[in-house]
Amino acid sequence: MDVQSIIIAAAIVGAVGLFAGLLLGIASEKFKVKVNETEVKVRECLPGNNCGGCGYPGCDGLAAAIAKGEARPGSCPVGGEPVEKAIKEVLGSGSKDAEGEADAAEEPVKLVAHVHCRGTCDKAKEAYEYVGPKDCRIATNSPGGGPKACANGCLGFGSCAKVCQFGAIRIVNGVAVIDRDKCKSCSQCVATCPRGLIKMVPYDAAGEGNLALVECSSKDFGKDVKAVCEVGCIGCGMCARNCPVEAIKVENNLAVVDYEKCVGCGACKAKCPVKVII
Amino acid sequence: MKHTFKGGIHPREGKHLSKDKPIREYLPKGDTVYPLSQHIGAPAKPVVKKGDEVLAGQLIAEAGGFVSANIHSSVSGKVKAIEKRLTASGSKVESIIIENDGLFNSVEMSGTDKPVKELTREEVIEAIKAAGIVGMGGAGFPTHVKLSPKEPDKIDRIIVNASECEPYLTSDYRRILEQADGVIEGLRIVLAIFPGAKGIIAIEDNKPEAIALLKEKLAGDSDITVNSMKTKYPEGAERQLIYVNTGRYINSRMLPADAGCVVHNVDTIHTIYEAVRLGKPLIDRIVTVTGDAITDPANFLVRTGTSYQELIDAAGGYLNDPAKIISGGPMMGKAIYDTDMPVTKGSSAILCMTEDAVSEFEPSACIRCGKCVEVCPGRVMPVNLANAAERGDIDAFLKGEGMECCECGCCSYVCPAKRHLTQTIAGTRKLVLASRKK
Numbered sequence: 001m002d003v004q005s006i007i008i009a010a011a012i013v014g015a016v017g018l019f020a021g022l023l024l025g026i027a028s029e030k031f032k033v034k035v036n037e038t039e040v041k042v043r044e045c046l047p048g049n050n051c052g053g054c055g056y057p058g059c060d061g062l063a064a065a066i067a068k069g070e071a072r073p074g075s076c077p078v079g080g081e082p083v084e085k086a087i088k089e090v091l092g093s094g095s096k097d098a099e100g101e102a103d104a105a106e107e108p109v110k111l112v113a114h115v116h117c118r119g120t121c122d123k124a125k126e127a128y129e130y131v132g133p134k135d136c137r138i139a140t141n142s143p144g145g146g147p148k149a150c151a152n153g154c155l156g157f158g159s160c161a162k163v164c165q166f167g168a169i170r171i172v173n174g175v176a177v178i179d180r181d182k183c184k185s186c187s188q189c190v191a192t193c194p195r196g197l198i199k200m201v202p203y204d205a206a207g208e209g210n211l212a213l214v215e216c217s218s219k220d221f222g223k224d225v226k227a228v229c230e231v232g233c234i235g236c237g238m239c240a241r242n243c244p245v246e247a248i249k250v251e252n253n254l255a256v257v258d259y260e261k262c263v264g265c266g267a268c269k270a271k272c273p274v275k276v277i278i
Numbered sequence: 279m280k281h282t283f284k285g286g287i288h289p290r291e292g293k294h295l296s297k298d299k300p301i302r303e304y305l306p307k308g309d310t311v312y313p314l315s316q317h318i319g320a321p322a323k324p325v326v327k328k329g330d331e332v333l334a335g336q337l338i339a340e341a342g343g344f345v346s347a348n349i350h351s352s353v354s355g356k357v358k359a360i361e362k363r364l365t366a367s368g369s370k371v372e373s374i375i376i377e378n379d380g381l382f383n384s385v386e387m388s389g390t391d392k393p394v395k396e397l398t399r400e401e402v403i404e405a406i407k408a409a410g411i412v413g414m415g416g417a418g419f420p421t422h423v424k425l426s427p428k429e430p431d432k433i434d435r436i437i438v439n440a441s442e443c444e445p446y447l448t449s450d451y452r453r454i455l456e457q458a459d460g461v462i463e464g465l466r467i468v469l470a471i472f473p474g475a476k477g478i479i480a481i482e483d484n485k486p487e488a489i490a491l492l493k494e495k496l497a498g499d500s501d502i503t504v505n506s507m508k509t510k511y512p513e514g515a516e517r518q519l520i521y522v523n524t525g526r527y528i529n530s531r532m533l534p535a536d537a538g539c540v541v542h543n544v545d546t547i548h549t550i551y552e553a554v555r556l557g558k559p560l561i562d563r564i565v566t567v568t569g570d571a572i573t574d575p576a577n578f579l580v581r582t583g584t585s586y587q588e589l590i591d592a593a594g595g596y597l598n599d600p601a602k603i604i605s606g607g608p609m610m611g612k613a614i615y616d617t618d619m620p621v622t623k624g625s626s627a628i629l630c631m632t633e634d635a636v637s638e639f640e641p642s643a644c645i646r647c648g649k650c651v652e653v654c655p656g657r658v659m660p661v662n663l664a665n666a667a668e669r670g671d672i673d674a675f676l677k678g679e680g681m682e683c684c685e686c687g688c689c690s691y692v693c694p695a696k697r698h699l700t701q702t703i704a705g706t707r708k709l710v711l712a713s714r715k716k
Contacts, residue, residue: 127616
């Protein structure tokens with residue numbers, strides 16, 4: 001092999017490379033997908049969990065909506081304030097209007113998910129011994145909707161804990177418990193619970209908060225509730241009679257709190273005979 | 279060689295316990311309970327109120343729509359309450375409770391004795407509808423709806439499902455041995471509605487006495503044939519039964535009528551005979567009370583609404599402490615946790631076992647042996663479906679044709695790793711069905 005053929009080979013490969021490079025360069029300019037720069041920047045601010053908690057298809061969807069002005073900068077329930085601030089900065093550099101509008105809109109109350117049941121293993125009865133997959137959604141097809149004697153009680157197999165991306169749900173003594181500080185309000189657990197026990201409540205109602213919270217979801221009559229659970233709402237109506245602002249009432253044998261009205265005075269908590277309001 | 283279907287299993291039969299026990303009539307002693315929803319479709323609407331006096335055979339709740347069924351009192355007495363009661367389905371259902379006066383005074387019943395050829399379609403369907411007949415094999419689909427397909431002329435096979443492939447059950451077998459004439463007459467009545475159709479009584483070859491009896495009675499009959507099938511579970515599943523008897527295949531999106539077939543259980547056919555010929559509504563059925571925990575296993579002719587506990591007592595009570603009680607057969611029946619529940623139109627058996635063959639084993643990881651795929655009569659891959667269901671991946675579940683599963687339980691039965699395959703797949707199917715309804 002002589003030097004000449006090496007040079008020819010190198011030249012051919014080099015020429016092909018150059019040609020392909022040029023072609024790709026032209027193509028990338030010609031077929032360029034136009035992206036909204038604001039959208040890209042907003043997307044960079046978002047956490048990227050793609051949990052869907054905002055109601056948009058993932059973080060990309062929300063970024064597009066915020067950039068178009070369809071969603072508020074604070075729409076990401078996971079990111080909270082820091083993310084909101086960062087997005088406002090991005091939007092602020094683009095348009096002054098968006099910032100003014102967002103400020104004018106009322107700040108919504110922070111909502112967190114809460115399991116409305118505390119029928120733990122020692123407080124609520126089991127109707128039978130369950131053998132089968134440890135998944136609430138499948139167990140709910142077994143007789144009585146699951147082994148728990150109360151048809152509205154937490155089954156405790158942790159389907160909600162499995163879907164929570166933030167590790168906010170634990171099963172404690174047979175009942176799911178949500179850590180209100182870890183909850184990012186994405187509502188995945190609300191959609192998963194086959195018994196509909198998880199509802200979004202104001203941050204101030206869950207756990208140690210002041211507002212009233214009824215820790216039961218049973219719509220059965222008081223006598224039937226008593227038969228299966230020590231800590232179920234019996235629908236006696238003491239709370240409703242003692243509420244100074246008419247924020248709590250009994251519907252279908254279950255006390256329901258109206259958070260628009262509740263002032264957190266604690267009158268219902270003191271009067272509840274089964275201490276189901278916390 | 280006999281026709282059969284792909285897959286299936288041969289569970290231990292256990293029929294010897296009750297197969298030679300003649301049908302005994304049992305009259306309820308205590309209150310009777312009639313759930314308003316013991317059929318597929320809209321719940322029935324009560325037409326009596328608390329305190330009303332009723333007679334046996336009297337209508338107490340009328341159909342709440344076209345796909346629904348009438349409910350009749352099976353005893354005479356007084357309406358005690360209308361409240362929620364536990365049923366074998368496991369949930370509490372609004373029910374009418376009748377205080378039984380023990381007299382069993384009955385309303386007057388009269389049927390027609392016209393020759394079969396002169397019976398009109400409307401007449402027969404009206405009688406069936408009035409009698410509140412539903413599929414008595416367990417599903418409880420209203421019979422008058424089944425007999426009113428969109429294109430009645432296309433129906434060319436009426437199949438009587440006498441396979442009784444579930445282990446332990448012997449109620450259909452006893453019905454044929456003791457009341458074969460009623461069953462045959464019932465089939466002739468149904469054939470009268472579909473003039474172009476031929477009747478087939480499909481029965482598994484583990485019941486030679488019943489086959490011999492039917493063949494003898496039907497000798498020379500050109501309209502009705504007796505088809506002896508290879509004994510295999512789930513021979514009596516509707517889709518498999520149609521395939522075995524006609525070679526036609528239907529999937530979960532089709533009805534038997536799409537294959538030109540109407541399938542009825544033996545008990546249902548006999549009740550059609552009673553409704554048309556005697557004018558008697560569906561107020562009794564045969565229930566097998568069996569299992570190794572029962573002192574004297576028996577086949578009872580029992581009024582609907584009777585408490586399970588009464589039947590267990592009538593069968594001599596428990597020989598040993600039962601570890602598991604199942605309403606229905608061991609493969610597809612439902613485990614129950616309380617025996618204070620009523621016999622409904624679809625209750626075929628009460629099975630009391632001394633050992634719980636399920637809870638003894640902890641499920642372990644899949645060893646990829648493929649046995650579940652081999653036995654699946656629905657031609658799906660149970661292991662893949664169960665995995666998709668455990669991940670909560672509904673799309674993959676549907677792509678794997680998870681809806682073709684008939685929940686027969688063969689996969690769980692053979693699984694050497696004792697995985698809860700059927701339970702997982704069945705649970706996910708219900709989720710899908712529920713989300714479709716929304």
